[in-house]
Amino acid sequence: MKIDTTVSAVVTGGASGLGEATARALAAKGVKVALFDLQQEKGESVAAEIGGIFCHVDVTSDESVDAGFAKARAAHGQERILVNCAGIGTIGKTTRRDRETGAISHFPIAAFAKTLEVNTVGTFRCIAKAAAGMMALDPLEDNERGAIVNTASVAAVDGQMGQAAYSASKGGIVGMTLPIARDLMSEGIRVNTILPGIFRTPLLAGLPEAAQESLAAQVPFPKRLGHPEEYAKLVMTMIEITYFNGEHVRLDGAIRMQPR
Numbered sequence: 001m002k003i004d005t006t007v008s009a010v011v012t013g014g015a016s017g018l019g020e021a022t023a024r025a026l027a028a029k030g031v032k033v034a035l036f037d038l039q040q041e042k043g044e045s046v047a048a049e050i051g052g053i054f055c056h057v058d059v060t061s062d063e064s065v066d067a068g069f070a071k072a073r074a075a076h077g078q079e080r081i082l083v084n085c086a087g088i089g090t091i092g093k094t095t096r097r098d099r100e101t102g103a104i105s106h107f108p109i110a111a112f113a114k115t116l117e118v119n120t121v122g123t124f125r126c127i128a129k130a131a132a133g134m135m136a137l138d139p140l141e142d143n144e145r146g147a148i149v150n151t152a153s154v155a156a157v158d159g160q161m162g163q164a165a166y167s168a169s170k171g172g173i174v175g176m177t178l179p180i181a182r183d184l185m186s187e188g189i190r191v192n193t194i195l196p197g198i199f200r201t202p203l204l205a206g207l208p209e210a211a212q213e214s215l216a217a218q219v220p221f222p223k224r225l226g227h228p229e230e231y232a233k234l235v236m237t238m239i240e241i242t243y244f245n246g247e248h249v250r251l252d253g254a255i256r257m258q259p260r
Contacts, residue, residue, distance in 0.1 A: 001080065001081070001140060001144055001146075001147050001239055001240060001242060002140075002141075002240070003026065003029045003030075003031060003081075003236065003239060003240060004029060004030050004031070005030035005031070005032075007031050007032070007080050007081060008031065008032040008033070008034070008072070008076035008077050008078070008079045008080065008081070009023075009026050009031050009032070009033050009034070009079055009080070009081035009082070009083065010033075010034045010036060010068075010069070010072055010079045010081070010082050010083070010126075010130060011023045011026070011033060011034070011035055011036065011082075011083045011085060012036040012037070012057070012059060012082075012083070012084050012085055012086035012122075012123075012126055013036070013037055013084075013085035013086035013087060013151075014033070014034075014035030014036060014037055014043065014046065014083075014085065015035055015037035015038075015039040015042040015043035015046055015054075016037075016039060016042055016046075016201070016202050017085070017199075017201035017202055017203070017228055018085045018151060018196065018199065018201065018228050018231045018232070019035070019037070019083070019085030019086070020046055020228070021227075021228030021229050021231060021232040022083050022085065022228075022231065022232045022235050023035055023046060023050060023052065024046075024049075024050055024232070025229070025232035025233070025235070025236055026081070026083075026236075027050035027051060027052060028050075029236075031081065032051075032052065032075075032076035032077075033047075033050060033052035033053075033076075034052060034053045034054075034055055034068070034071070034072030034075070034076060034079070035047050035052060035053070035054050035055065036055050036057035036059070036065075036068050036072075036086065036126070037054070037055075037056070037057065037086070038056065038057070038058060040054070040056055043056070053071070053072060053075045053076065055067075055068035055071045055072055056068075059086045059118060059122030059123075059125060059126060060117050060118055060121070060122055060125075062125065065125055065126060065129055066129065069129055069130070069133065073133065078133050078134065078136065078137055079130060079133065079134070079146070080134060080137065080140075080145065080146045080147065081146065081147055081148075081149075081239055082126060082127065082130040082146070082147075082148045082149070083148075083149045083150075083151075083235055084122075084123045084126055084127070084148070084149070084150045084151055085151045086118070086122055086123075086126075087118060087119045087122075087123075087151065087169075088114075088115060088118045088119065089166055089203065090111060090112075090114075090115040090163075090165040090166045090169075091162045091163065091166070092107045092108075092111065092162055092164075092165070093107065093161060093162050093164075094106060094107050094164050095107070107164065107165065111165065112164070112165040112168075115165040115166060115168075115169045116165070116168060116169045116172065118169070119166075119169035119170060119172075119173065120168075120169045120170075120172035120173055120176075123150055123151075123173050124176065124180075127148055127150070127180060127191070130146070130148065131146065131148070131184055131187070131189050134146035134187070134189050135187050135189070139188050140188075141242070142188070142242045143188045144188045144189075144190070144242055145187055145188040145189050146188070146189040146190070147189070147190045147192075147238070147239045148180075148189065148190065148191045148192070149191075149192050149193070149194065149235050149238050149239065150173050150177065150191070150192070150193040150194070151173070151193070151194055151196065152170040152171070152173040152174045152193050152194065152195045152196075152248065153166070153167075153170040153195055153196060154195050154196070154197045154250060154252050154255065154256075154257060155167045155170050155257070156170035156171040156173070156174045156195055157171070157174075157195070158256055158257035159171075159257070160257050160258070160259060160260055161259055161260045162260075170195075173193055174193055174195065174248045177191055177192065177193040177246060177247070177248050178246045181245050181246035182246065185245075190238075190242070190244065190245040190246075191245065191246065192238045192244055192245065192246070192247050192248070192249070193247070193248040193249070194231065194234055194235065194238075194248070194249055194251055195248060195249065195250045195251065195252070196226060196231055196251050196252065197219065197226055197250070197251065197252025197253055197255045198215050198216070198218070198219065198225050198226060198252070198255065199225055199226035199227070199228060199231065200212075200225040200226065200227060200228065201228065204225065212225065218255060218258075219252070219253040219254070219255045220253060220254040220255060221253060221254060222253060223253075224253075226251065226252070226253065230251065231251060234249065234251055
């Protein structure tokens with residue numbers, strides 16, 4: 001798909017991190033961008049900077065997502081691009097034994113369910129609703145109507161201790177990529193997924209410098225954290241190359257996560 005001023009896009013989680021970098025990259029090409037996020041102040045600030053629109057959206061709610069798409073489409077028209085970056089991180093071992101008391105506990109089931117609801121179901125919810133809108137568009141070259149890029153994680157395949165919920169949620173995104181691409185193939189809508197490694201996002205930026213350096217040292221090459229702009233460049237490639245479809249790609253400096 002040609003990325004230019006005739007195209008509109010929705011980026012979930014667009015107020016910060018990988019989503020913000022993607023929104024900025026799309027806007028730099030003239031794309032009309034709508035940011036879906038819960039971070040009102042940050043989202044409005046980024047939207048103002050890139051000439052886009054902010055939509056306060058909770059991806060776990062049908063009503064909220066519907067309202068977000070309605071607002072975005074009223075301003076920019078039907079989106080041809082959807083990039084799913086909204087998500088949460090969850091840490092906690094499946095079961096644990098307290099070293100002092102010997103008491104045994106397990107990871108909260110509600111927290112496990114919420115992680116899947118936000119990361120996996122939230123991603124699917126936005127895909128389904130965006131694709132339904134894209135189907136009404138006139139096709140472009142190669143009979144293409146739209147392109148969707150999702151965000152999983154290397155944790156989907158290299159999950160560490162304490163990442164059962166997070167890995168399951170991201171593994172679900174990887175697992176549904178090809179089936180959804182096949183579901184949408186006759187409508188000319190492509191679906192791909194990126195598995196980022198350790199990136200310099202706001203979450204990691206909050207760690208002490210020594211901790212960040214330790215993480216960077218684990219990357220085979222280059223020995224640094226990934227830049228959100230690099231993620232955005234891969235998103236652009238997946239959108240622009242029409243033959244790119246039904247694939248999940250690691251973007252991680254060749255890291256393979258150890259058990260802990």
